[in-house]
Amino acid sequence: MLRHSTPPQPKATSRAKSLYFMTWRWHFYAGLFVIPFILILSLTGLVMLFDDEIEQARYQELLMVTPQHHELAVSAQVAAVQQRFPDYAITQFIHAQADNVANKVSIRSPEGVNLFATVDPYTGQVLGTIDRSESWYSLANGIHATLLIGDLGDYLIEIAASLGVLLLVTGLYLWWPRDNASKAGFLKLRASQGVRIFMRDLHANLGGVLSIVLLFFLISGLSWTGIWGKTLVQAWNTFPTYYTWGEQPESALTHASLNHGNEEEMPWNLELAPMPESNAAHDHSAMDMAMPEMSHGSISVDKIVAKAEELGFTQYRIYFPNGDKGVYTVAANTMAGDITDPRNDRTSHFDQYSGKLLVDVTWADYNLYAKAMAAGVSLHQGDLSSLNKGLNVFFCIAFIAISITGVVMWWIRRPSGKAALGVPPRFATNGIWKAGLVTLIALAILFPLGGVTIIATLILDWLLFSRVEKLRLALR
Incomplete structure (x- = not known):
């Protein structure tokens, strides 16, 4: 009779326990760094979600107008702003998305300050100015992107987002039911078993259920960062990637x-x-006689509006030429919030002298990742619908709750009366380091700044924390 042998249970149990505690330690260390950033990004995200409502409440007298039958030509509205601010450069015209909202003309002072001049499209009256840098959105976006400290802030956020992926993966492993203990709180909130158990269930179940949502926010956010975004992803998905504008x-x-x-x-x-x-080698004097509406050698912006509408633009913003070789640019995209359907993304450039269409980039020209980004931006910003916005509000609040419950859990289980962090214990078995090494290599390849941070931490631990008694005790 054949007898089936089974692996020794103590060894299997020891390995599983070692893997569990190694994962928990990584989750704990990643959380120490990531939680403050999740709180910052979630709070600023909430402000950015309600940007329109906040700005309309702050600047109601500068933004609200009484609808009438006919709008003035764009050139007339821009001329009214230029007359009011003769020393400012006109950089942009933004058509309002509602008939009771003023149009915006972006102007730049000689000192480089960017302002919105709001203008009544029906009367041409310039209602006032809004400093673009002083909007709540601009402040929240600055914190969201760089913590207001430039490249250093961008790098810190990239590290946090990279480690956020590690936090997510390790959290899913800890959450997924493997034994009776983990099954007991899976998709349940045990409110009667003490604060720590309740916080653990809330933390684990919110994080587990929303893991895909969190991953979406992390990856879409990482795509804007300086190293992973611009160097590794954005550069290879930029249009045109392998060719220029041709002629x-x-x-x-x-x-x-x-x-x-x-x-x-x-x-x-x-x-x-x-x-x-633009082709600056035109006979401007001859063109001026042929086209009286031209100003300073450039074709009238009304001609550009007409050409844009022929291409199918309904909602748009117009960028004015920058210098003698600059171009008119008409754009409508999800990034700027002009539209909500990414399939209608369009960026068109026109020669400022002849009005010739030079380049026209549409959704069809985007590669797969660029399409995912264009679609993801609308979701990320809550622009698709009221439901999308409401869900994003819930997600931000949920991420805040996940972060706070993680801190509360640590606070409850930390060693009382000792100057120690309360790091989860280490149970080492032969071969378990291989799983950690594979994970570290994968992270370093996919997210370099996150990988470098972990490697630096491990080196620091080997050189310093494991050799200095006080530091070693503090990390127990």
Whole structure:
């Protein structure tokens, strides 16, 4: 008779226990760094979700108008602003999305300050100005992107988002039911078994159920960062990636130069792409006689509006030429919030002298990742519908709750009366380090800054924390 042998249970149990506690330690250490950033990003995200409501409440007298039958030509509205602010450069015209809201003309002072001049489209009256850098959205977006400390803040957020992926993966492992203990709180809230158990259930179940949502926010956010985003992802998904504008001359400026301050107005896959240039070698005097509406050698903005509407633009913003070789740019995209359907994304460049269409980039020109980003932006910003916005509010509050419950759990289980962090214990068995090494290598390849941070921490632990008694005790 054949007898079936089974692996020794103590060894299997020991390995499972070792893997569990190693995962818990990684989850704990990642959480120490990531939680403050999740709180910051969630809180600023809430502010950005209600940007329109906040700005309309703050600047109601500058934004609300009485609808009438006919709007003035764009050139007349821009001329009214230029007359009011003769020393300012006109950089952009934004058509309002509702008939009772003023149009906006972006102007730049000689000192480089960007303002919105709001203008009644029916009367041409300039209602006033709004400093673009002083909006709540601009402040929240600045914190959301760089913590208001430039590249350093961008790198810190990229590290946090990268470690957030590690936090997510380890959290899913800890949450998924494996034994009676983990099954007891799976998709349940045990409110009668003490604060720590309740907080654990709330933390684990919220994090587990919303893991895909959190991963979406992390990856879409990482796509804007300086290292992983611009270097590893954005550069390889920029249109055009492997070819230039063809016969059109190329500018040294990129599409990112059209952004105002820290506002992201250009589609993600166009930011790094060079701008085309206008042909400045025209006989401007002859053109001025043929086209009396031209100003300073450039074709009238009304001609550009007509051409844009012929292309199918209904909602748009117009960027004015920057210098003699600059172009008119008409854009409507989900990034700037002009539209909510990414399939209608369009960016068109026109020669400022002839009005010739130089480059026309639409949804069909986007590659797969660029399409995912264009679609993801609308979801990320809550622009698709009231339901989308309401869900994003819930997600932000849920991420805040996950972070706070994690802190409360640590506070309850930390060693009382000792100067120690209360790090989960280490149970080492032969071979378990291989699982950790594979995970570390994968993270370092996919998210370099996160991998470098973990490697630096391990080196620091080996050189310092494990050798200095006080530090070693503090990490127990």
